[in-house]
Structure formats: C-alpha cells, structure tokens
C-alpha cells in the first residue's frame with residue numbers, strides 16, 4: 195500500500211511516499227481503507243522530534259512510529275473474527291491516537307478504539323477533521339465546568355482546537371467569547387459567537403488558551419473569582435496545573451471512545467462542523483506539513499488519500 199513514512203526526525207522533507215506492507219487486522223481489529231486524514235500539530239511534533247525531551251515518548255534514537263496521522267475517515271475493508279460492531283463496506287470515521295498510521299491507504303484500529311459510523315450528510319474529508327481538535331477541546335472544557343451560563347473565553351479561536359472549543363462550548367450553553375488575531379475574525383465569526391481580536395476588559399469563568407500561547411499569570415486579571423485557566427502548552431502551565439485547582443492542563447491526553455459517537459451526533463444535528471482550511475492529496479504531504487507548521491492554519495488541513 196502507499197503510505198507516508200519517515201525514518202528519522204527532521205523537517206517536513208523527511209516525509210516520503212513509500213510502498214509498504216498493509217497492516218493485518220488482529221482478532222479485535224478493524225482494517226480501514228482510508229479516504230481522508232489530516233495533518234495535525236501532533237503529527238508535526240512527532241516527526242520533528244522537538245523538543246528533544248519529547249523523544250522519550252516519540253522514540254530514541256529513531257521515531258517509534260514510522261507512519262504518522264491520527265484522524266481518519268474511510269471504509270471498512272476487513273474485520274478480525276472477534277469484531278461485532280463493524281461490518282465490511284461500512285463508512286467510518288475516528289481517531290487513532292498513540293497508534294497513528296492514518297497517512298496511508300490502510301490503517302488498523304481496534305474496535306474498542308475511537309471509531310464510529312461516519313456521520314450522515316458529510317463527506318469523507320469533512321468527517322476526517324471532526325475528532326482531533328474536538329476531543330482535545332473536550333478534555334480541557336469538561337473539567338473546567340462546561341455548563342449553561344458559564345462565561346468562556348477561547349483564546350486562539352482560529353486553530354483546530356480553538357474552532358472546536360468555540361462550537362462545543364456554545365453547544366453546552368456557555369456564553370462564549372472568541373479571541374483571535376484581527377485578520378482571522380471573519381473566519382471565526384460564522385461559528386456563531388462574539389469574536390474579538392483582544393482580551394475584553396471583563397472577567398470569565400473559564401479562559402481556554404486553545405493555541406498554547408498564554409500563561410496563568412497573563413490571564414489572571416481576566417478570571418472571575420473561582421475562574422479556571424485551561425492551557426494546551428507550556429511547562430510552566432503544566433507544573434502549575436499540578437498544584438493549583440485554578441489551572442488545568444489535560445496532559446497526558448485521556449481519550450474517551452464515547453466522544454466519537456457524541457461528535458457524530460453533534461455533526462448530524464448541525465451543532466458542530468469541522469473548519470477546513472486546505473486540502474492536499476497524500477502525495478503533497480510535505481507541502482501540507484510545511485503549511486501546518488507555519489502555525490497559521492484556520493481549523494484543519496485535510497489529506498485526501500483515495
């Protein structure tokens with residue numbers, strides 16, 4: 195099968211298209227023919243091997259995962275003998291975190307993993323971009339107290355996690371303010387919340403830094419009494435989250451397979467749509483990755499596979 199492989203850490207140019215053996219499904223596995231996937235910031239971090247300390251997880255001296263890619267939408271090609279929840283030919287979507295392998299024509303996903311029937315009414319490319327930003331957004335928003343009436347500020351609302359967080363908080367009934375750079379305001383406005391290009395002079399129950407640029411200290415003035423800061427990056431934020439209940443940093447990420455069904459329902463009911471910035475064919479994975487690494491995408495970047 196065709197797959198994007200890398201055998202060493204480095205810039206996007208270490209990625210190359212190769213012919214490799216397709217995975218064989220184990221007894222509990224679903225083998226999926228991938229129609230679309232995405233290039234995410236996680237893929238970029240695992241490929242670059244930076245910061246170096248991350249190689250304790252991503253592999254040393256070589257990358258542990260040769261084929262990257264976590265999000266997928268495709269068709270079930272084969273199932274293991276113990277699989278009961280999926281059938282050959284079924285259209286599915288989901289996420290393969292910590293296993294990767296979706297930058298390829300076929301990927302193996304355990305039936306207990308983050309896999310569900312594809313939402314009705316969306317194409318494979320849209321379905322492929324549903325899960326990554328949204329599951330990460332849920333991991334931060336839920337423990338921060340996502341309920342009707344809570345005031346939530348989403349900083350960096352134009353990214354993958356940001357565009358998801360805005361929609362999920364809005365769906366939960368929160369009073370959402372989205373903050374993004376001035377040139378992205380028009381791109382975020384269709385998500386149906388107030389969008390501004392700077393911190394407003396008021397306080398919030400939750401400040402969610404969806405782009406990993408803030409510190410608790412910088413947000414402290416924007417937090418209401420008892421308010422919570424949610425971080426997505428930064429060692430200082432991580433350390434603080436271990437000693438203060440007012441700072442959250444959902445690391446390591448804890449995925450819940452039920453979230454895929456939850457997101458499918460939201461998509462079908464029209465409460466959630468992944469924002470797609472660009473689409474590239476699998477062959478152009480290096481260009482797609484260079485773009486993702488600019489840190490300037492709006493929402494998600496999709497790779498179409500077949």
Ligand SMILES: NC(=O)c1ccc[n+]([C@@H]2O[C@H](COP(=O)([O-])OP(=O)(O)OC[C@H]3O[C@@H](n4cnc5c(N)ncnc54)[C@H](OP(=O)(O)O)[C@@H]3O)[C@@H](O)[C@H]2O)c1
Nearest residue numbers: 235350352353354355375404405406407426427489490491
């Ligand atoms: N905790 C985890 O497990 C985990 C997993 C994956 C990613 N992350 C982290 O989460 C963060 C967000 O990931 P993502 O995939 O959502 O990012 P992304 O999609 O690459 O975010 C890009 C967007 O952020 C905006 N942006 C960049 N700098 C900004 C700033 N200073 N102020 C406001 N907006 C800014 C960009 O707008 P402009 O074009 O206007 O700059 C762009 O629209 C990253 O730091 C990533 O490392 C965490």
